[in-house]
Amino acid sequence: MAINPTALANVNGTLLPPTITGPIFNKAAEQSAVMSLARRVPLSINAQTAIPVPMDIPVADWVGEGGAKTGGQAGVGVKTMTGKKIALLVPVSDEVASTNPGGLYDQLEQDLPTAISRAFDFAAINGKSLKTGGAGPFSDYLALTSSTVALGTGAQSNGGLYNDIVTGAGKVVDKNYDFTGIAADPRFKIDAQLQTDTQGHPLFNDEAGTLAGFQTFFNKGVSGKYWRAGDSVQTITIAGTPTGGTFIVSSGGNSYTAAYNVSAATLQSAIQAWGGVYATVTVTGTAGSSYVITFPAVSTNIASAAAPVTVNGKALTGGTNVTATVAASGAGGTDxxxxxxxxxxxxxxxxxxxxxxxxxSQEASYYDGSTWHSAFQENLTLLLVEAYFGFVMGSPDAFVAYTKGTAAF
Known part of the structure; x- marks a missing residue:
C-alpha cells in the first residue's frame, strides 16, 4: 500500500526538527564574517535572559605570603547580552508544502543561513536593519569605532592597499589590542587583487582566506548592498538602425513585446503595468534607438528596490548588424x-x-515590500520563521573601519 507523504500541517509543534536547526545555525556561523571571527558564548534556550559576558582576561598579580589576593574580577569588563529576534516570512506553494515537506525543509536549510548571516553581519557591524536601513537590534556594533582608513590612501609606490590594511592594524595595536582578523565585503578582495606595484606585479599573493597575512572572512552583509537587487538605471540600446520587427523587454518574470520604434512613453506605460517595483519607473530616450529605464531612488535595502532588465532583439528586421543590449548603472539598494x-x-x-x-498559515496576507498578497487567494502557504541572536562588543577602540575611499569597488 502506498504511503502518503507527510504534509507540513501534520508536523507536530512549531519547532524545526533539531536535525534541521543544527545545520542551519552551523551554516549561518560559517557564512557570517562576524560569527567566524568573534567568540561564541552561551545564550539561554529562549534567549530572554540577559547573560553577563566577560570581555577581557582576568588580571593576576604577585603577592607575598599571607598577602591579600587579587580578586578575579579585577580588570574584567562585563557586558550583558540579550537575545534579539530575527524573523523571515517565507511564501511557498501549497503543492510543495503538502506533498514535499522534506524538500521544503531542505530548501530552508539552504536559504536561511544566507539570510540570517547577512542580516546579522549588517546589524553587528553597522548597527542597522539590512532591510529597512533603520536602527538595528544591538546597542553595541562595530562601526562605533573612531578609527578609520580609506582604501586608496596609500600611494602605489608605498604599497597601496597593502599599506592601508597594515595602517589600520597599526591603529588597533597602538591602543594595546591585538589585530586578529578582518570581516570584509567581497569587493575588498577584488580591490586587493587589482593592486600592483609600480612594475605591474600583484601586491597580494596571500593564502586563501587572508589579506596582508590577516585572517579574513567575506560577507555581503558587511556593506549591506544587495547585489541581486538590480541597478537603478538601465539603458536599452538598439544599434544597426532596424526598420521593422520587434524586441522583447523582460524583468522579474514579466515581458513586453515592443515594436522596433516604440515610443518611450508607450514602453513606460507597459513596464508600469507590471506593478509592484515597476509601478513608478520612468522611461526616456529616442524611439528606435535608446531607452533609459530609471527606478525611483531608494533609502533602504529592500530587495525589490530595482530589478535587472534583459532584452531580446532577435526579431528585429532591416538595418545593418542590428543588436539590442542593456547597460546597467546606478545603485541597487544603498551602500x-x-x-x-x-x-x-x-x-x-x-x-x-x-x-x-x-x-x-494558509489564510494570512503578507507584504513583500511593495505589494500585499493573500495566501488564500494565491494558493500559498506562509512560513513565519523566527530565531534569536545576541551580540556585544568590549571596546570600539579594538576595531578599525576600512571604507571605500578611492578604491575601484
Whole structure:
C-alpha cells in the first residue's frame, strides 16, 4: 500500500526538527564574517535572559605570603547580552508544502543561513536593519569605532592597499589590542587583487582566506548592498538602425513585446503595468534607438528596490548588424561604503538561542515590500520563521573601519 507523504500541517509543534536547526545555525556561523571571527558564548534556550559576558582576561598579580589576593574580577569588563529576534516570512506553494515537506525543509536549510548571516553581519557591524536601513537590534556594533582608513590612501609606490590594511592594524595595536582578523565585503578582495606595484606585479599573493597575512572572512552583509537587487538605471540600446520587427523587454518574470520604434512613453506605460517595483519607473530616450529605464531612488535595502532588465532583439528586421543590449548603472539598494572591519575579535562575542520556531498559515496576507498578497487567494502557504541572536562588543577602540575611499569597488 502506498504511503502518503507527510504534509507540513501534520508536523507536530512549531519547532524545526533539531536535525534541521543544527545545520542551519552551523551554516549561518560559517557564512557570517562576524560569527567566524568573534567568540561564541552561551545564550539561554529562549534567549530572554540577559547573560553577563566577560570581555577581557582576568588580571593576576604577585603577592607575598599571607598577602591579600587579587580578586578575579579585577580588570574584567562585563557586558550583558540579550537575545534579539530575527524573523523571515517565507511564501511557498501549497503543492510543495503538502506533498514535499522534506524538500521544503531542505530548501530552508539552504536559504536561511544566507539570510540570517547577512542580516546579522549588517546589524553587528553597522548597527542597522539590512532591510529597512533603520536602527538595528544591538546597542553595541562595530562601526562605533573612531578609527578609520580609506582604501586608496596609500600611494602605489608605498604599497597601496597593502599599506592601508597594515595602517589600520597599526591603529588597533597602538591602543594595546591585538589585530586578529578582518570581516570584509567581497569587493575588498577584488580591490586587493587589482593592486600592483609600480612594475605591474600583484601586491597580494596571500593564502586563501587572508589579506596582508590577516585572517579574513567575506560577507555581503558587511556593506549591506544587495547585489541581486538590480541597478537603478538601465539603458536599452538598439544599434544597426532596424526598420521593422520587434524586441522583447523582460524583468522579474514579466515581458513586453515592443515594436522596433516604440515610443518611450508607450514602453513606460507597459513596464508600469507590471506593478509592484515597476509601478513608478520612468522611461526616456529616442524611439528606435535608446531607452533609459530609471527606478525611483531608494533609502533602504529592500530587495525589490530595482530589478535587472534583459532584452531580446532577435526579431528585429532591416538595418545593418542590428543588436539590442542593456547597460546597467546606478545603485541597487544603498551602500554604506564600508568595506571591512578589522581588529581584536576577542573583544566581540555573539550568542545563539538554539531554537528556530516556524508558524504556518494558509489564510494570512503578507507584504513583500511593495505589494500585499493573500495566501488564500494565491494558493500559498506562509512560513513565519523566527530565531534569536545576541551580540556585544568590549571596546570600539579594538576595531578599525576600512571604507571605500578611492578604491575601484
Amino acid at each position: 554604506s561604503l564600508l568595506r571591512g572591519i578589522g581588529g581584536d575579535w576577542s573583544q566581540a562575542a555573539y550568542g545563539v538561542g538554539m531554537d528556530i520556531t516556524i508558524k504556518v
